[in-house]
Amino acid sequence: MESKMLKPIFIAIFLLFATGSFAQQKQNTVSPGELWKDDQGNHINAHGGGMLYHKGTYYWFGEHKGEKSNNAYVGVTCYSSKDLYNWKNESVALAVEDNPESLIYKGCIIERPKVIYNDQTKKFVMYFHSELFRRGYEAAYTGVAVSDKATGPYQFLSAARVNPGYWPLNMSQDHRRLKLKAEDYGKWWTPKWREGVEQGLFVRENFYSGQMSRDMTLFVDDNGKAYQIYSSEENLTLQIAELSNDYTRHTGKYIRVEPGGHNEAPAIFKRNGKYFMITSGCTGWDPNAARLLVADDILGEWKLYPNPCVGAGAELTFKSQGTYIFPVQGKKDAFIFMADRWRPSNPIDGRYIWLPIQFENDFPVIKWMDRWDLSVFN
Structure with missing residues (x-):
């Protein structure tokens, strides 16, 4: 009798697996800060990420993190x-290499x-902030890799500082x-030292080796x-550098934004020509x-505005x-x-905060939402 009762249970379990009922449940909302699981039921591991849309599909690229380290032991x-x-x-789109050299x-x-697609070469081009093994953050390199497919594998091309031998377009001849x-400027954080930063102290120091590049993003204009937009000059000044037509090199054309303003984590978009x-x-x-920065020309003057986040938690x-x-x-x-909501004590558990941008008086505003879907844009 007992075996007859167990048989329907086994059949039911088999049917659940066969019909995919045990597969990851489909989602139809975004829940900022909560565990975000992939199709395999694992928390998505793509920190400090960027997004590419290509032929009907979104591709999310990010840092693979472990439980104890923020370093790259897997790749992108x-x-x-x-x-x-x-x-x-x-x-893995870009794998780290086993060669110590x-x-x-x-x-x-x-x-x-971050990954962008080049219409002329039909290549996918990846840029990232690169630092050398066991050298901390002293290198301040930009890494570049390319692929014929969005998902990779990406071929690593180079890692170096940006635009050696070039002056910023908006740095005066006097400076x-x-x-x-x-x-010559004395201690850091004094008014005299701040004046030195604004006058291009670190640009001059790194003129021949190339400009530092740490936190970064990419932007393709209309x-x-x-x-490439990146935090430079010991993270004191943002720089915006034009890329070559194939997107794999810098052209030597770049500007400084908010010298001495101590900005990092740049994220950029364009709306109505601004x-x-x-x-x-x-x-x-x-x-x-x-912070919010606004310009009419990407290589023009940028103006600083207050925090675009509003409401509880905005500070x-x-x-x-x-x-x-x-x-x-x-x-x-x-x-x-x-x-990203970083968790340095357990980096792999870092959470993702995705929020819709709203507009008030033609300026972006970001408000907290516990849960939302794309209908907010309707």
Whole structure:
């Protein structure tokens, strides 16, 4: 009798597996700060990420983190989605290398990877902040890799500082000619030292080796021109650098933004002909208030505005730090702010804060939502 009763139970369990009822449940909302599982039931591991939309599919690239380290022991991961709610693990797009001579040797630092597509070459181009194995953050390199497929594998091309031998377009001839060095300005954070930073102290120091590049993002303009935006000059000044037509090199054309302003984590988008950039201050892994920069020309003058986040938690950007802003396809004026809630004691458990950008008086506003879906843009 007992065996007869157990048989229907076994049949039911078999049917559950056969019909996929035990598969990861489909999602239809975004829940900022909660565990976000992929198609295999694992928390998505794509921190400091960026988004690429190509031929009907979104591709989310990010840092693969472990439980005890923020260093790159795996590489850059890629996930794909048709609806922005449910994500398929496409595995590792750019793998670290086992050769100790490699600039991306296992255990190095790879942060904030971003991928753009080049219509002319039909290549996918990845940029990332690169630091050498066991050298901390002293290198301040930009890494570049390419692939014929969005999901990879990506071929590592180079890692180096940016635009050696070139002056910023918006640095005056007088400041270029100054011979003063860091020690001539005295202690850091004094008014005299701040004046030195504004006059291009670190630009001059790194003129021949190339400009430092740490937190970064990429942006492709309406005319196909691409730019890298990165935190430079010891994280004191943002720089915006034009990329070559194939997107794999810098052209030597770049500007400084907010010299001495101490901005990092840039995220940029364009709406109605204006460029908007949301950044953060520099407080390590701890959150702080976001900043807003606005310009009419990407290589023109940028103006600083107050925190675009409003409401409870705005003073700490809802306990997160921005990483990317991307448009939702098929919807007008629909942009999503991607941010990370870092957990340095257990990096793999870092959470994702995605929030819709709203507009008030033509300026972006970000408000907290416990749960939302794309209908907010309707």
